[in-house]
Amino acid sequence: MAGNFYRVQCPDCENEQVVFEKASATVACAVCGTTLARPTGGKADLEGEVVETVEAR
Ligand SMILES: [Zn+2]
Numbered sequence: 001m002a003g004n005f006y007r008v009q010c011p012d013c014e015n016e017q018v019v020f021e022k023a024s025a026t027v028a029c030a031v032c033g034t035t036l037a038r039p040t041g042g043k044a045d046l047e048g049e050v051v052e053t054v055e056a057r
Contacts, residue, residue, distance in 0.1 A: 004055060008036050008048040016051055019044065 003022040010017065015031040023044040027037040037044040 004053055006046065006050045007052040007054060008046055009051050010034055010036060010048050017048075018054060019046065 003020060005018050005020055007016050008019045010029040010032065012034045013029065013032040015029055017030060017036060019027050019037045021043050023037045024039050026035055026039065028034065029036055036048045037046050
């Protein structure tokens with residue numbers, strides 16, 4: 001199950017959270033609950049701004 005992780009900044013509260021690029025469930029911000037990523041069957045649709053790519057190791 002290869003895939004990258006992205007550090008995504010929440011558009012509402014600026015919390016930064018790591019999201020798997022192939023998230024299979026909706027990812028919500030841990031602080032305010034805003035949706036950060038939606039599953040699409042392939043790469044997740046990221047709602048926030050990607051601050052950094054965290055390479056899979
Ligand atoms: Zn937030």
